[in-house]
C-alpha cells in the first residue's frame with residue numbers, strides 16, 4: 173500500500189504531541205484533546221472511501237442484480253480477519269456480511285474463540301450477491317480484488333481465516349495437492365488458515381470438530397488462550 177503520506181502524518185502528529193508535552197511540562201495547558209495517532213494514519217478513511225466506491229461499483233455484472241453492496245462488518249483495529257465467499261440473500265438486503273444463519277454460526281465460532289462479535293473484521297471475496305448464491309466467477313473475484321486487496325492491507329491483521337474453498341483459492345492458499353483445509357497458507361506475508369465455510373457446517377455439522385481445531389490453531393498463532401471445549 174502506498175502509505176508514504178500516512179506515515180508523514182503519523183510522524184507530524186507524534187512531533188506535535190512531543191512539543192505539547194514539553195509545553196505542558198513548562199506550565200502550559202498541554203494538548204487540548206487526545207489525538208489518536210493510529211487514526212491519523214488514515215486507514216479508517218481509506219476503508220470508508222473504498223466502501224463508498226463499492227456501493228456504486230459497476231466493475232462486474234454482479235452489480236446488476238444487487239440490492240446493496242456488502243463491504244465489511246466489525247472493527248479494522250483487530251488482529252483477526254475472516255474472509256467469506258460473497259453475500260447471500262440477507263446480506264444483500266442489509267448490506268452487511270454474515271448476518272443470515274451462516275453468520276449466526278460464525279458469530280458463535282468467534283465467541284468460542286474468546287472474541288467479541290465486533291472485535292474482528294469480516295468481509296467477502298466479492299461484495300455483491302451472485303444470482304442463486306452461486307460461487308463467484310474468477311472474473312468477478314478478480315474485479316472485486318480491487319476492494320479486497322486494499323481492504324486486507326489496511327486492516328493488516330496478524331491472521332486471516334479463509335472461510336471455504338472460494339476464499340482460500342482467492343487468497344492463493346490452495347496448494348497443488350488440492351488439500352486445503354487446516355493447512356497454513358500466506359497472503360502478502362499474513363498467515364492464512366483456510367477452513368470450512370459455516371454454511372457448509374450447517375449442512376454437515378460433523379465437520380465442526382476439524383473447524384474448531386483450525387480455529388484453535390489460529391489462537392495459538394495469535395498467542396491467545398486456547399479454550400478446550
Ligand code: URA
Nearest residue numbers: 256257258259269270
Ligand atoms: N456467506 C458468505 O460467504 N458471506 C456472507 O456474507 C454470507 C454468507
